[in-house]
Amino acid sequence: MKNRKLVMIPGPTPVVRSIQDQMGRETVAFGDPDFIKDFKEVIEDLKTIFKTEGEAFVVAGTGTLAMEMGIANVTKEGDNVLVVSTGFFGDRYVELCERKGLNVDVISSEWGTIVPVEDIEKKLKEKNYKAVTVTHVDTSTGVCAPVAEIGQIVKKFEDTVLVVDGVCATAAEPEYLDEMGIDVLITGSQKAFGVAPGLAIVLAGPKALKRRESLGTIRDYYLDFEKWIPIMNEPAKYFGTPPVNMIWALQESLRIMKEEGIENRYERHIKVAKAMQAALEELGFTILAEKEHRAVTLSNVLYMDGIDDGEFRKILAEEGAVVAGGLGAYAGKMFRLGHMGNIDTHDLVSTMSAIERTLYRLGIKDVLGKGVGTLTKELMK
Ligand SMILES: Cc1ncc(COP(=O)(O)O)c(C=O)c1O
Structure with a gap:
């Protein structure tokens, strides 16, 4: 056999049965009052669990879309960005940022090691960076970056926003946005959340939201925080059709998380x-x-x-x-x-x-x- x-x-x-069941439910209208309630709960739970006074976004897409959404809302063409790379997915941020017309500096580590925090601080002192990106766990190397320490350093630089790629970390490695100094956390549904692939999840703290406001109209449309904030605050409104069953699946994943603690x-x-x-x-x-x-x-x-x-x-x-x-x-x-x-x-x-x-x-x-x-x-x- x-x-x-x-x-x-x-x-x-692996996706557990109770999450699979949510994906297998009969789909309802996205304006259905029960679904609106469920969507609201998901957004509130994300903000509570990952501790931010800011906003949470859940949209159809993968981790890469979340990466793009993270950087698109805190930078504009010509800005300096520092990419801290500990592997393949750190390097992905380099190409992504370059395509957006950002001036990218990279500090990379040898695969299997971290980029020392002192090196990041040194770079930040040398130039004005509008954003720093860090991959919390790079899936290519299995290395976990010291995000809490990096957060404390970036906090000292008023003009710099810390964007953390948590695709392979969120819901397994501690990530508390506001206290750790993570300004934008980007992640996806298919790893430690235990949900099938298909959701891009982004959390943005107060510093990142202030930056977004200062940018005016941005080039990206689907990725724009300002398009989605009204929906995430009141899911009865429409911008893009929400992935109803996937949001239920995420709700069940968050329920499991709250039950476990x-x-x-x-x-x-x-x-x-x-x-x-x-x-x-x-x-x-x-x-x-x-x-x-x-x-x-x-x-x-x-x-x-x-x-x-x-x-x-x-x-x-x-x-x-x-x-x-x-x-x-x-x-x-x-x-x-x-x-x-x-x-x-x-x-x-x-x-x-x-x-x-x-x-x-x-x-x-x-x-x-x-x-x-x-x-x-x-x-x-
Ligand atoms: C750390 C990290 N970032 C980003 C991504 C990209 O996510 P996706 O494949 O969902 O687009 C992955 C995918 O494995 C990842 O591991």
Whole structure:
């Protein structure tokens, strides 16, 4: 009999039944009073959970659209922007900003490491930057940037807005906008929220909203905060058709989050990541990210000598777990394992066992039970 395939890539993550049920509901008119109430609740919950006095936006789109929305509302052509890049998705912000006619400076780290906070501060002192972008967790490297520390530094520069890409972090790594100095948080539905792909989620704090106001009419239309603010405050109004079922799915995801407690959710992600990473190391793999800056949402796992990436991932899928390949220079050298969102102990243990069986089939015979043993011991601590 074939194994069920657990989706253990770093997004989309497994979607639990109660969220699937919301997506499968009969769609209602977007002016339906019950839906308007639900949409309002979603917006309020986002502002409460991620702690901002500003605005929350939920629109149809992916994380990349959210990235674009984030920068389009706080900059205008010719502005200086500093991109802090710890990998592939940091670099994406470079092209995106250049297309918008922004003057982009980049500080990049070697993959697996962070950009030191002091280097960011030094850059900010050298030039007037209207915005700094930081990828909280770069999915290509599994590195978690010290956003809280960066936020405290950017706060000192009145004219600079901090835009954080939380696509692979939000709802798993702590992100409290106003107290951490995050002015714009951009994210998507398909990772730690545990919702299917399809929603771009953006939160904007007071400093970012003031910047938007100062820009007047901006070139972007669908992305314009000013077009959406009236809708997010009163979803009975229309600008673009809201993705009704996806908003219900997000509502259920937020309900699950409130039931678990956001702090508990953050703690759970730390525990799961530590356990998974210890188990992977026990099996002989190496984690790319340096220990003190490892993400809790995924592991970027370097193969031991002699393992072929294509063969490993093919056999692993047969054994019941789908993981992603490496990006950039790490294509063929690494696999990426997501462990975020609404996954439970069954998913984790089954995945680890599937990894062991895969290594066994590839000729590494002394692994059975080793990873599962370490994982379970760590989880039971
Ligand atoms: C950190 C990060 N930023 C941005 C994106 C782009 O999001 P999307 O693929 O939903 O457009 C991704 C996608 O994986 C990501 O991991």
